[in-house]
Amino acid sequence: MDTVNISAMLQENVASLCHFLPELVLVAAVPLLFIVDLLTRKSARRAAVVSTAAMGFLLVAAVLSSVSCDAAPRALFNGLLAYDGLALFFKWIFFCATGLGIYFGAISDEIALERKGEYFSILLAICLGLCLMASSVDLLMLYLSMELVSLGSYLLAGYRRADRRAAEGAIKYVIYGGVSSGLMLFGISYLYGLLGTTELSAIAKGLVSLGGASTGTQLALFSAVVFVLCGLGYKIAAVPWHMWCPDVYEGSPTPFTAFLSVAPKAAGFALAIRFFGAFTPQVGEGLASAAAVPWMAVLGLVALVTMTLGNLAALNQSNMKRLLAYSSIAHAGYLLMGLAAGSEMGNTSVLVYLIFYVLMNLGAFFVVEAVARATGGESIQDYRGLVKRAPFLAIVMAIFLFSLTGIPPLAGFIGKFYLFYAVVERASGSAGIDALGWWSLGLAGALNSAVALFYYARVVKAMFLERATTPAGESPLAIQRATTGVAGALAFLVLMLGVFFSPIVESAQAAVQAIYRG
Numbered sequence: 001m002d003t004v005n006i007s008a009m010l011q012e013n014v015a016s017l018c019h020f021l022p023e024l025v026l027v028a029a030v031p032l033l034f035i036v037d038l039l040t041r042k043s044a045r046r047a048a049v050v051s052t053a054a055m056g057f058l059l060v061a062a063v064l065s066s067v068s069c070d071a072a073p074r075a076l077f078n079g080l081l082a083y084d085g086l087a088l089f090f091k092w093i094f095f096c097a098t099g100l101g102i103y104f105g106a107i108s109d110e111i112a113l114e115r116k117g118e119y120f121s122i123l124l125a126i127c128l129g130l131c132l133m134a135s136s137v138d139l140l141m142l143y144l145s146m147e148l149v150s151l152g153s154y155l156l157a158g159y160r161r162a163d164r165r166a167a168e169g170a171i172k173y174v175i176y177g178g179v180s181s182g183l184m185l186f187g188i189s190y191l192y193g194l195l196g197t198t199e200l201s202a203i204a205k206g207l208v209s210l211g212g213a214s215t216g217t218q219l220a221l222f223s224a225v226v227f228v229l230c231g232l233g234y235k236i237a238a239v240p241w242h243m244w245c246p247d248v249y250e251g252s253p254t255p256f257t258a259f260l261s262v263a264p265k266a267a268g269f270a271l272a273i274r275f276f277g278a279f280t281p282q283v284g285e286g287l288a289s290a291a292a293v294p295w296m297a298v299l300g301l302v303a304l305v306t307m308t309l310g311n312l313a314a315l316n317q318s319n320m321k322r323l324l325a326y327s328s329i330a331h332a333g334y335l336l337m338g339l340a341a342g343s344e345m346g347n348t349s350v351l352v353y354l355i356f357y358v359l360m361n362l363g364a365f366f367v368v369e370a371v372a373r374a375t376g377g378e379s380i381q382d383y384r385g386l387v388k389r390a391p392f393l394a395i396v397m398a399i400f401l402f403s404l405t406g407i408p409p410l411a412g413f414i415g416k417f418y419l420f421y422a423v424v425e426r427a428s429g430s431a432g433i434d435a436l437g438w439w440s441l442g443l444a445g446a447l448n449s450a451v452a453l454f455y456y457a458r459v460v461k462a463m464f465l466e467r468a469t470t471p472a473g474e475s476p477l478a479i480q481r482a483t484t485g486v487a488g489a490l491a492f493l494v495l496m497l498g499v500f501f502s503p504i505v506e507s508a509q510a511a512v513q514a515i516y517r518g
Contacts, residue, residue, distance in 0.1 A: 016076035019083040022061040022091065026128040029057035030121050037117025047116050051106035054120035055099060058127070062095040073514050079199050081135040082274075085514030089351060089507065090134035090270045093358060094263055098127040100362050100486070101259035107482045108369060110160065110253040119159065123259070126152040130263055134270040139188045139198040139228075142271055143181070146231060149264055150177050156256045157248050169244075169251030176244040180234035187227025190220055200274060225295065228275065235268030236332045239306040246313075249325035254372065257321060258365030261328050262358045265335075269354065272339055273347050277515060297434070299340035300441050307333025308444070311451040320368050320378050323455060324361070327404060330452060331357060337445055338419045344512055346422040351508035353415035356403070356497060360412055363490035364400040366483055367393050374477035380459055385468030390477045392484060394463040396491035401456040403494045406449050411497040418505070420445060 017024070036053050040046045065088060073084035081087075101123055105111045111119050129148030136142040154177065158170025192198055194217065195206035207221075233241035249257045276295070310330030317323040335357075338349035368378065370393060375382040387394040403412035420442055427438030497504060 012078055016081075016083075019074075019076055020081075021067075022065040023128055023131055025057060025061040025064060026124055026131070029054070029061075030125045030128070033057070033117060033121040033124065037121075040117075041114070047106060047113055050117040050120055051102055054102050054124060057124065058095060058099055058102065062092070062099075065091050065095070075137065076135070079201075080138045080141045081132070082137045082515075083135070085511040086270065086273065087131075087135040089511035090266060091131050093266050093354060094127055094130040094134070097259060097263040097266070097358055097362065098123060098130075101255060101263075103482075103486065104255035104258060104362075104366065104369070105253075107480060108253065108255045109373060110369075111255060115159070119156065122152045122155055123256075126156075126263075130267045133267040136271065137200045137274060139191065139200070139203075142275075143185055143188060143231070146184075146235065146271070147181060149235075149267065150181065153177075153260060153264065157252045157260070159253055159256065160251075163251060165247070165251035166253075167251070169247040169249075172244045173248045176234060176241070180230045180241060183227045184231025187224040187230070190224035190227065194221060194224065232268055232272050232275065233302070235271070236265050236335070237329050238302055238332050238336060239309050239329070242306070242310070242329045242332075245329055246322045246325040249328070250319060250321045250378075254321070254365060254369040258362050258369075261324065261361050261365065262354075265328070265332065266354045266358070269335055269339065269350055273350065273512075274515075276339065276342065277347070296340050296342040297437060299336055300437065303333045303336030303340055304441055304444050305333070306330070306336060307448045311448050311455075314455045315451070317455070318379050318381070320371075320380060320383075320459070323380070323459075324364060324368070327452070327455075328361070330448065331361075331404070333448070334416065334419055334445060337441060338422045340441070341422040341426040343422060343426060344509075345418075345425055347512045348505070348508045349415075349418035349422045351511060352418050352501075352505055355504050355508075356411040356415040356494070359490050359493050359497070360400050360403045363487055363494065364397065364404070366487040366490070367397040367400070370479050370483040370487070371477070374479060380462050383459055383462045384466040386463040386477075389468060389475065390479050393477075393479060393487065396487045397463065398460050399491045399494055401459055403498070405453045405456050407453075409495075409498045411494045411501065414498055414501045416445075416449065 033050065033054055037046070037050050040049045043049065073082065075081070076083050102120055105116065105119055105123070126149050129145050129152065132141065132145035133149060136145050154170060154174050157173050158166050160166040188198065191203060195203050197203060197206065230241060233239075234244075237245040249261065252260065276299075307330045310326045310328070310333060314323050314326035314330065317326060335350050335353055338346045338353065340346070341349075371382060371386070371390075372378050374390070383394075383397075386397070399410065403410035406412045406416040423438055423442040423445070427435050427442065430438055
């Protein structure tokens with residue numbers, strides 16, 4: 001490589017820093033938070049100082065993400081990252097989820113006072129990895145950002161060292177994560193061997209030339225994509241890569257479980273949109289023909305299996321965190337329907353639903369943590385008679401659960417409407433057996449929503465129609481005002497966005513249309 005090329009690369013990297021300021025703030029925040037925690041270890045206001053500092057760093061990063069040198073989509077750092085509407089859309093999801101995660105951790109008793117500083121530091125490191133995941137347009141950068149998120153998640157999943165459930169969940173998380181990461185890296189190496197590049201835009205162009213490749217090449221390409229899907233499927237907890245999810249959700253501290261249920265899942269879908277988006281509009285002539293596999297139909301099948309298994313497994317759950325874990329798996333299936341549609345509307349529906357899902361699921365976990373703190377349990381039985389012991393919490397929990405089901409006029413209904421609309425649009429544009437398959441997927445999604453109503457209604461029934469069986473009877477629960485306030489605010493947003501959803505849809509459409517394609 002000559003001096004001129006090196007100089008040009010350095011200039012490009014320096015120019016890219018202007019669009020990388022939010023990530024740089026997070027990079028600096030991680031060690032600085034450790035220092036702040038160390039300096040305030042003997043202070044009575046240690047938790048408040050550390051949480052305020054963490055929230056301040058996050059706020060600065062969020063503000064900088066809205067300030068750019070050039071609003072046009074472009075590649076950063078010589079094609080490793082993209083600066084575009086999709087990245088900015090997901091960064092705001094991550095900042096909001098992380099901010100609520102910091103607040104949740106600050107008020108929670110599950111995170112020990114002396115360990116809150118390192119907890120917030122690791123959480124910001126995960127947020128950094130999530131931002132990189134949403135911006136990655138190179139397979140190696142995609143893999144490295146996933147590993148940054150995974151390593152921090154392993155630590156926080158087993159944060160309660162004295163809890164056997166936490167240890168079991170963390171071990172399973174590490175084992176499944178290590179295997180899926182290894183398979184993904186193996187698939188990336190195959191793609192590089194076949195196409196000589198790891199850039200998604202170059203891969204999209206190279207796939208077209210493999211349309212008439214030999215059987216061996218087609219098999220290698222098929223294996224490569226399957227291996228990459230292993231990593232993506234693990235991150236979003238899709239079947240059959242979901243087995244870590246219930247144990248990790250149950251054993252992790254509730255604040256981190258809430259964060260884990262939304263932010264990494266959203267990042268996984270950001271990666272999936274970029275990975276499969278690199279093949280459109282060449283899906284029919286590039287990826288599909290080269291490996292002789294209709295990949296969008298495969299994603300549709302994975303969506304069907306994921307939503308069905310998640311909902312059926314949730315029917316017999318008595319622990320609320322495990323119930324919401326299987327619910328999370330089912331919602332990954334709904335989101336995969338939009339991704340499988342392989343269209344602009346499909347990707348838009350995924351983004352719209354993710355915004356609503358963050359609000360619904362985080363709100364539900366806020367209530368779970370509040371009830372667990374007040375009653376000492378996480379069972380559905382602990383919710384019996386909640387309407388008399390904590391009426392406001394019971395009402396907002398019902399709002400979150402009905403919204404997760406997809407009942408109008410709540411935000412969850414709007415999200416599912418757009419997902420189903422994307423599938424119907426794909427079915428209408430197909431013919432023969434393909435059309436039948438897409439119509440069947442839409443019908444299966446509707447039936448699964450009906451199944452989900454059953455186990456969500458079990459919780460609502462316990463809260464409103466059953467008498468409390470705890471020793472305290474129906475005496476009022478001691479609920480923190482901070483928890484009540486945030487849960488109420490999230491419930492209000494779920495209600496409002498079920499009616500005034502146009503700004504969210506328009507933002508999602510703009511993000512999808514502005515994807516950088518190289």
